[in-house]
Amino acid sequence: xxxxxxxxxxxxxxxxxxxxxFIGNIAxxxxxxxxxxxGALSKGFLFGNYTQYIVTVLPVFTFLGLxxxxxxxxxxxxxxxxxxxxxxxxxxxxxxxxxxxxxSFLFDFSILYDSKSFNLLGNLxxxxxxxxxxxxxxxxADILQNGSLIQQENDLTI
Amino acid sequence: MSIIVNLDIMxxxxxxxxxxxxxxxxxxxxxxxxxxxxxxKAIRFSTLEAICKALECQPSDILEYVED
Numbered sequence: 649x650x651x652x653x654x655x656x657x658x659x660x661x662x663x664x665x666x667x668x669x670f671i672g673n674i675a676x677x678x679x680x681x682x683x684x685x686x687g688a689l690s691k692g693f694l695f696g697n698y699t700q701y702i703v704t705v706l707p708v709f710t711f712l713g714l715x716x717x718x719x720x721x722x723x724x725x726x727x728x729x730x731x732x733x734x735x736x737x738x739x740x741x742x743x744x745x746x747x748x749x750x751x752s753f754l755f756d757f758s759i760l761y762d763s764k765s766f767n768l769l770g771n772l773x774x775x776x777x778x779x780x781x782x783x784x785x786x787x788x789a790d791i792l793q794n795g796s797l798i799q800q801e802n803d804l805t806i
Numbered sequence: 807m808s809i810i811v812n813l814d815i816m817x818x819x820x821x822x823x824x825x826x827x828x829x830x831x832x833x834x835x836x837x838x839x840x841x842x843x844x845x846x847k848a849i850r851f852s853t854l855e856a857i858c859k860a861l862e863c864q865p866s867d868i869l870e871y872v873e874d
Contacts, residue, residue: 804847
């Protein structure tokens with residue numbers, strides 16, 4: 649349980665980092681004119697001026713996924729390892745990570761295809777990593793749900 | 807479930823109370839209640855053996871199969 653608590657703290661820290669990222673990005677894109685000099689530059693990108701908005705919005709799915717993972721971890725800390733609730737929350741988190749990874753992959757791939765800049769290949773790797781984490785969460789959710797049923801049966805074995 | 811637990815009948819036949827049986831078998835009254843009400847998912851051979859010993863009966867006197 650100690651490790652789960654450590655993981656919970658890491659997830660909370662990541663959520664705070666994402667929040668700061670969103671606040672910073674929204675301030676830069678919508679509230680200030682810092683990006684104005686780069687307007688002409690972004691017109692050359694595949695998505696034009698919308699690129700900055702897409703970059704701001706894409707991590708929202710990862711952020712929401714993190715919130716669900718945090719909820720799942722809190723439930724494990726409260727109710728023990730095997731419970732159906734945290735299984736459901738991890739499954740939703742996994743789905744959101746998968747969606748986020750897939751959308752980021754499509755975005756990065758289109759940018760890579762358009763710019764032919766192969767140093768963007770690293771981004772594709774990160775997107776795949778996000779999808780792998782999403783799948784892993786799905787598997788963890790299955791294990792938790794099956795474990796919950798087995799524990800229930802064990803408790804009802806007299 | 808198609809397996810019926812006839813513990814109540816055997817207890818009545820032997821004139822024994824649930825508390826006494828639970829004590830003799832070494833299980834809690836709550837667990838005995840789960841067994842009696844048919845909520846149990848399974849029963850250990852050791853528990854069945856202890857019940858049979860306490861009630862001086864056979865497993866078939868306690869467990870019955872009824873087709874759904």
